[in-house]
Amino acid sequence: MSVTLYGIPNCSTVKKARAWLDENGVPYEFHDYKKQGVDTVRLARWCEQASWEKLVNRSGMTWRKLSEGDRAIADNDAAIALMVAHPSVIRRPVVEYPGGLLIGFSIDDFGRAFC
Numbered sequence: 238m239s240v241t242l243y244g245i246p247n248c249s250t251v252k253k254a255r256a257w258l259d260e261n262g263v264p265y266e267f268h269d270y271k272k273q274g275v276d277t278v279r280l281a282r283w284c285e286q287a288s289w290e291k292l293v294n295r296s297g298m299t300w301r302k303l304s305e306g307d308r309a310i311a312d313n314d315a316a317i318a319l320m321v322a323h324p325s326v327i328r329r330p331v332v333e334y335p336g337g338l339l340i341g342f343s344i345d346d347f348g349r350a351f352c
């Protein structure tokens with residue numbers, strides 16, 4: 238099973254998700270948004286699977302620091318451009334696995350996906 242966890246290493250929610258995967262023996266690759274970025278093709282695929290509204294974290298510090306213009310997201314293209322420019326605005330973690338996509342960390346959701 239090919240699993241990739243996308244996030245930022247010092248994010249507490251990402252740490253919880255990584256610990257859960259490790260404790261449950263789920264092998265995964267870690268993709269660091271800050272160091273590796275996220276490409277537009279992947280973000281477009283995520284938006285198709287889950288919607289940009291679910292992907293954009295509107296409660297974090299990065300969001301609060303954005304200008305009103307940057308926060309005025311009208312569609313997928315605008316959301317993708319914002320997430321490429323400010324990867325920290327992407328909700329964390331995002332986990333790609335065969336057959337699905339998880340956004341955020343929930344023990345129940347991870348259990349359903351991997352157990």
